Amino acid sequence: MALTTATTGSAILASDLNQLVYTLQKATGMTETGSYYLGFNSYVNNALGSLYMPSLSRNSTPASVSIDTSLQSPSNCSSPGASNLNANGFQITATGTAITANAHCAGNFVITY
Amino acid sequence: MALQQISDTGILSWVCTGEGCGNQITTHYLDERVAYQQSVKRARDGFPRAVIALPACPECERQTALHADYTRRDILRLNVLKPVVNDIGLVQGFVMHLPHVRNLLLHHLLHQAGRIPHAPLLPLLPEQRTLHPWLQSLSRDVAHAFWFPYSLIDIAAQVPFEEYLMGLHGGRPLPPAVEPLQVRAPGAS
Numbered sequence: 001m002a003l004t005t006a007t008t009g010s011a012i013l014a015s016d017l018n019q020l021v022y023t024l025q026k027a028t029g030m031t032e033t034g035s036y037y038l039g040f041n042s043y044v045n046n047a048l049g050s051l052y053m054p055s056l057s058r059n060s061t062p063a064s065v066s067i068d069t070s071l072q073s074p075s076n077c078s079s080p081g082a083s084n085l086n087a088n089g090f091q092i093t094a095t096g097t098a099i100t101a102n103a104h105c106a107g108n109f110v111i112t113y
Numbered sequence: 114m115a116l117q118q119i120s121d122t123g124i125l126s127w128v129c130t131g132e133g134c135g136n137q138i139t140t141h142y143l144d145e146r147v148a149y150q151q152s153v154k155r156a157r158d159g160f161p162r163a164v165i166a167l168p169a170c171p172e173c174e175r176q177t178a179l180h181a182d183y184t185r186r187d188i189l190r191l192n193v194l195k196p197v198v199n200d201i202g203l204v205q206g207f208v209m210h211l212p213h214v215r216n217l218l219l220h221h222l223l224h225q226a227g228r229i230p231h232a233p234l235l236p237l238l239p240e241q242r243t244l245h246p247w248l249q250s251l252s253r254d255v256a257h258a259f260w261f262p263y264s265l266i267d268i269a270a271q272v273p274f275e276e277y278l279m280g281l282h283g284g285r286p287l288p289p290a291v292e293p294l295q296v297r298a299p300g301a302s
Binding site: 025026027028031059060061062063064065066067068069070079080081082083084085086087090091093108110112113 | 130151164187
């Protein structure tokens with residue numbers, strides 16, 4: 001959801017401030033969305049590729065995370081999984097399925113609080 | 114999407130968050146695809162960091178993972194616990210938001226089934242605690258929404274659970290058993 005700007009001469013309302021608070025500190029039931037791109041060298045079959053996705057929200061414990069591969073289907077790697085989920089973000093991992101210099105996948109994620 | 118329900122028979126249900134998908138997914142908690150995945154075996158604070166992976170959505174193949182291995186710090190955040198205040202604003206106790214309650218319950222179920230080597234930080238509601246008719250009439254996740262914060266606060270030595278619940282209820286006796294929700298099909302009279 002796009003944030004709204006406060007205008008000069010107008011009162012700053014609680015809702016103006018809270019849109020920032022609820023971006024940086026999600027309340028229960030809110031979600032954070034984004035995209036990822038994981039690319040790595042697979043020097044051997046089953047080589048691990050991973051990346052850490054920091055969330056914008058801090059100080060709120062997420063209940064779940066879900067990821068897809070809608071931007072780039074896995075190429076030379078397994079379907080990615082999410083792990084190490086906490087208030088700072090989560091990790092995306094995949095393993096190589098071939099010896100290749102270019103294993104990659106990409107998609108969107110949704111963190112639910 | 115967080116778990117929406119854990120039925121008495123162990124059926125998990127949730128909704129896929131895939132764009133334009135919204136598929137309702139169900140599976141049993143003993144499904145092999147419900148997997149405990151540890152990426153950090155033991156962090157510096159002594160707790161592992163893990164998720165419970167759910168089966169991918171059959172429609173869009175989106176993968177969902179639930180938070181597992183809650184630490185005390187994870188649980189004390191305000192989006193996990195909701196304070197219950199009295200008329201003059203004093204905090205009488207806390208209730209836990211249901212998505213986190215269900216994550217903890219699923220962790221317990223998988224631990225009891227031998228799929229996770231350790232139990233979560235907070236214990237299950239002991240059977241003898243459910244003697245009060247009001248508690249008996251609540252669903253398991255709602256009863257644990259009261260029990261988990263109580264067990265975290267660790268006031269068992271001073272305040273029995275029923276008295277703690279009475280405090281949340283404004284000092285009044287607990288209500289009689291509540292009627293279970295009747296779900297009717299659309300159009301049914």
